[in-house]
Amino acid sequence: MKKPITAIVLGAGHRAMVYADYSLSHPDELKIVGVADPDEYRRSMVREKFGFSEKNCFKDADELASVPKFADAIINGTMDEVHVKTSVPLLKLGYDMLLEKPFCVSKSEMKELMDVVNEHKNKVMICHVLRYSPFYLRFKEKIQNGDLGEIINIQTIENVSYHHITTSFVRGKWGNSEKCKTSMLLAKCCHDMDIMMWMMSPVRPVSVSSVGSLGQFKLENAPENSGTYCLKDCPNVDSCQYSAKKIYLDHLGSWEFYVWQELESVENPTMEQRIELLKRSPYGKCVYKCDNNVVDRQSVLINFSNGATGTHNMIGGSAAPLRVIKVTGTKGELYGEFENNVIKFTKIDPDSENFCTEERLDIEDFDVDGHGGGDDNLTKDFIRYVAGEEVSVSCTSIYDSVDGHNIIFLADESREEGGTLKAVDK
Numbered sequence: 001m002k003k004p005i006t007a008i009v010l011g012a013g014h015r016a017m018v019y020a021d022y023s024l025s026h027p028d029e030l031k032i033v034g035v036a037d038p039d040e041y042r043r044s045m046v047r048e049k050f051g052f053s054e055k056n057c058f059k060d061a062d063e064l065a066s067v068p069k070f071a072d073a074i075i076n077g078t079m080d081e082v083h084v085k086t087s088v089p090l091l092k093l094g095y096d097m098l099l100e101k102p103f104c105v106s107k108s109e110m111k112e113l114m115d116v117v118n119e120h121k122n123k124v125m126i127c128h129v130l131r132y133s134p135f136y137l138r139f140k141e142k143i144q145n146g147d148l149g150e151i152i153n154i155q156t157i158e159n160v161s162y163h164h165i166t167t168s169f170v171r172g173k174w175g176n177s178e179k180c181k182t183s184m185l186l187a188k189c190c191h192d193m194d195i196m197m198w199m200m201s202p203v204r205p206v207s208v209s210s211v212g213s214l215g216q217f218k219l220e221n222a223p224e225n226s227g228t229y230c231l232k233d234c235p236n237v238d239s240c241q242y243s244a245k246k247i248y249l250d251h252l253g254s255w256e257f258y259v260w261q262e263l264e265s266v267e268n269p270t271m272e273q274r275i276e277l278l279k280r281s282p283y284g285k286c287v288y289k290c291d292n293n294v295v296d297r298q299s300v301l302i303n304f305s306n307g308a309t310g311t312h313n314m315i316g317g318s319a320a321p322l323r324v325i326k327v328t329g330t331k332g333e334l335y336g337e338f339e340n341n342v343i344k345f346t347k348i349d350p351d352s353e354n355f356c357t358e359e360r361l362d363i364e365d366f367d368v369d370g371h372g373g374g375d376d377n378l379t380k381d382f383i384r385y386v387a388g389e390e391v392s393v394s395c396t397s398i399y400d401s402v403d404g405h406n407i408i409f410l411a412d413e414s415r416e417e418g419g420t421l422k423a424v425d426k
């Protein structure tokens with residue numbers, strides 16, 4: 001029997017555990033043998049779940065890096081702003097790594113990380129999970145087959161939704177760029193930019209510009225009588241569409257890993273405990289009175305080396321979460337709605353009555369959870385990558401992920417300057 005690859009969980013939060021849990025259903029492929037996390041509860045949760053000894057538990061990345069390498073790989077699920085800081089010492093020890101997106105928060109961090117990876121020849125895969133969903137893979141295959149001809153234009157839209165943006169980018173961890181060190185585009189849309197670069201590859205981007213602003217979730221839009229915490233002092237608690245009561249208590253399962261993180265060690269939190277928490281936690285705050293500064297709408301315009309054009313629209317306060325993609329080529333076009341599992345291929349056909357023919361290519365057994373199957377498929381491909389086996393067409397090694405991140409850094413520079421055109425380094 002083949003030996004499983006061994007991995008250490010670094011940052012035992014929601015994301016790292018999604019990948020680590022793959023080992024429970026596939027023990028022949030992946031074995032979790034250690035953990036590093038400052039949070040004692042999370043350390044012992046991982047140790048008990050995967051059954052390794054206390055000596056393989058570490059308080060943080062530095063403590064882990066102070067002992068000799070004892071596994072093949074690291075699953076790095078720490079937060080954005082410490083990805084490079086936590087990765088560098090472990091990459092220097094020779095670990096391969098599954099690293100969450102965004103893999104860096106600035107151009108200088110990107111250089112620092114790439115220099116280490118180039119020197120130590122680590123296999124580093126970035127968690128651009130959407131590439132691994134059968135939905136986007138169908139697009140890639142159709143483009144690669146030549147069914148669309150030469151690509152003329154590519155459009156992506158990310159409708160974030162009013163409940164997601166207020167949870168993560170107004171009240172939550174990615175609301176203030178001074179604290180989290182990421183922009184909205186980097187934190188939320190690095191997937192979409194990665195998808196766009198992947199669809200266009202090997203054609204590369206040559207220039208980018210962008211506009212965007214924070215227009216909705218700010219103090220001047222607060223109703224006159226609004227309070228500071230929905231459940232503490234706001235008369236609109238039952239009528240406001242952003243009310244923490246409506247979004248988190250009336251939909252208990254939604255956003256639970258963020259909103260109820262403080263209660264994760266409590267077995268069955270009571271409603272009173274939850275209400276008490278929302279009276280003081282950032283997730284209970286009025287959405288107009290948070291310390292958020294990231295944009296809630298942004299548009300990006302990209303020019304590619306073959307003359308193709310691309311646009312990406314991030315719309316924060318939409319009614320429903322929905323990723324849309326449309327790729328137009330000289331022979332036909334593909335249109336897709338991710339969450340709705342809709343894929344339409346329209347082919348140029350002057351012999352047909354309507355000048356074109358339409359075919360539905362929706363995915364069978366589509367499940368939007370786990371990024372439409374992307375989480376598991378990515379973990380599987382990472383295991384193959386580390387084991388030296390052939391990887392899939394989706395492979396999102398760090399080298400494949402650079403263009404998408406670079407476009408975002410340039411787009412944000414452009415947005416800050418009011419939309420100036422930025423050239424992409426060759």
Ligand SMILES: NC(=O)c1ccc[n+]([C@@H]2O[C@H](COP(=O)([O-])OP(=O)(O)OC[C@H]3O[C@@H](n4cnc5c(N)ncnc54)[C@H](O)[C@@H]3O)[C@@H](O)[C@H]2O)c1
Nearest residue numbers: 011012013014015036037039060061077078079080100127
């Ligand atoms: N791929 C995706 O689709 C996707 C989706 C959501 C989030 N993310 C990304 O996943 C990452 C993790 O997000 P999350 O919500 O799981 O975070 P989290 O806050 O739940 O987990 C991060 C963990 O890292 C630990 N940590 C902090 N500093 C550390 C250090 N120096 N050494 C070791 N551990 C340390 C924290 O204690 C915490 O347990 C983020 O970068 C986020 O942007 C990716």
